[in-house]
Amino acid sequence: MSQALLTMMLLTTPGQFLEDLVDDVVDERYETVAVMPQPVYRDAQGKTESIGGELGPQAAYFCSRLQEEINELGDGEFDLVEASRMQDVCRSYSLAQIQRKSIRQRIAEQAGDADVLVIPVVTNSGSPAKKFDLKCVLVDVESNDEEEYGVEELLIGLSDAAYMGESWNLRRWSADGKTLLNIGLEESGAVPGSALFGTGPRMEQRQYQWIDRKRPHPLTVDSGLPIGIDILVSSKKRPIRVSTNDAFVALDDGEEPVIRLSNSGSQDVYALMFVDGVNVMGKHREHPGEVIPKDKHRLIRAGKNTDFEGWYTRKAGDVWNVESFRLTDERNTVAAEQGSTEQLGHITCLFYTVGWSGVPPGDRFVISKGRLGFGTGRSRPVTLDETSAESPGLMMSAVTIRYGRSNELNGQTP
Numbered sequence: 001m002s003q004a005l006l007t008m009m010l011l012t013t014p015g016q017f018l019e020d021l022v023d024d025v026v027d028e029r030y031e032t033v034a035v036m037p038q039p040v041y042r043d044a045q046g047k048t049e050s051i052g053g054e055l056g057p058q059a060a061y062f063c064s065r066l067q068e069e070i071n072e073l074g075d076g077e078f079d080l081v082e083a084s085r086m087q088d089v090c091r092s093y094s095l096a097q098i099q100r101k102s103i104r105q106r107i108a109e110q111a112g113d114a115d116v117l118v119i120p121v122v123t124n125s126g127s128p129a130k131k132f133d134l135k136c137v138l139v140d141v142e143s144n145d146e147e148e149y150g151v152e153e154l155l156i157g158l159s160d161a162a163y164m165g166e167s168w169n170l171r172r173w174s175a176d177g178k179t180l181l182n183i184g185l186e187e188s189g190a191v192p193g194s195a196l197f198g199t200g201p202r203m204e205q206r207q208y209q210w211i212d213r214k215r216p217h218p219l220t221v222d223s224g225l226p227i228g229i230d231i232l233v234s235s236k237k238r239p240i241r242v243s244t245n246d247a248f249v250a251l252d253d254g255e256e257p258v259i260r261l262s263n264s265g266s267q268d269v270y271a272l273m274f275v276d277g278v279n280v281m282g283k284h285r286e287h288p289g290e291v292i293p294k295d296k297h298r299l300i301r302a303g304k305n306t307d308f309e310g311w312y313t314r315k316a317g318d319v320w321n322v323e324s325f326r327l328t329d330e331r332n333t334v335a336a337e338q339g340s341t342e343q344l345g346h347i348t349c350l351f352y353t354v355g356w357s358g359v360p361p362g363d364r365f366v367i368s369k370g371r372l373g374f375g376t377g378r379s380r381p382v383t384l385d386e387t388s389a390e391s392p393g394l395m396m397s398a399v400t401i402r403y404g405r406s407n408e409l410n411g412q413t414p
Helices: 003-009 017-027 058-074 083-090 101-110 158-164 193-197 201-209
Strands: 032-035 040-042 049-051 116-124 131-140 146-155 171-173 180-182 227-233 236-238 240-242 247-250 257-263 269-275 298-300 305-308 310-316 319-329 346-354 372-383 392-404
Touching: 017 058, 017 131, 017 146, 032 058, 032 083, 058 083, 058 116, 083 101, 101 116, 116 146, 158 201, 158 346, 158 392, 171 392, 180 193, 193 201, 227 240, 227 346, 227 392, 257 269, 257 298, 257 319, 257 346, 269 392, 298 305, 310 372
Parallel strands: 032 116, 040 116, 247 392
Antiparallel strands: 040 049, 116 131, 131 146, 171 180, 227 236, 227 257, 240 247, 257 305, 269 298, 269 346, 310 319, 319 372, 346 392
């Protein structure tokens, strides 16, 4: 399996199970394969099952990456149903339904007469380190015979948890801007101490276990986050309500919000902004654990404000086209256009250092019902400052603001 997929799928070892599954598909001469768009999730006690479960918005992304790897391993020996089509086909079916032979046959027919279904199953191991076990079930649609492949261990890392919607402030610059300080990772568990500032998927998996869960939400006054986040509608700030673990903002159909970041810190930082799981810079669904180019980030200058006015796509050089954000029914959202609406309702921003100057030495492992959602509005060209700044360095913080219609947020706000 490719290292990129191991990072995204969170597999800790390059297991053999997917190769075995694909070999069997080829040997049995199946012509069309369909991968379910979300995994079946089982809790640690084995008492409950759900679609997606605790993986949250990560679930759909996980399955899309799984599909990509199956397609690569298949090397053209069989056809693979597109992920977007599977999303549409499976949207109305419950977990109980997809366990029935008749429904599986209906799904296969609607997906283009698939011969087999691949059903990923993720089980919570019950470990405080948030470990999961993965297996895949291969279902012969005609006979309903099942074959299991796996099990592999999955681990959650910082990038994954941020993409799933967690918020925390882990690191910040000293007042003089010369040294990056650890403020959100418990040092007692870090062996060696340099692991607190390490990079790469394995380092992020270890650091995720050390997050100090007693610290306040990053958007509270005493969190130490030097970046302010405001949601503006018609140039007026929309109130953001913060609880212990979450932040919420009310938005409504037709509104065109602007996301404003203000940097009161002593150093420039990079911001990586996702709305509904889609990177605002480039208007493309991607995962923060991927190697995302510098121009897909925005440089937030110290002492300055930076507005995200909408979806940015590069025209030429430093000229970009920006389509304003516009709240719309999920069918018309950019997320739907990108093939998945599972992450609707999330505005997520990750902050990184600019280069490595001042970052303490660490282990470096860098690998190259109609819901409401963000659609597009007015389009116009804009010029963004090109910068000679270094590439993004170490992750500092992650903040997710959940949004929804005013009446939908009742009971979810603190």
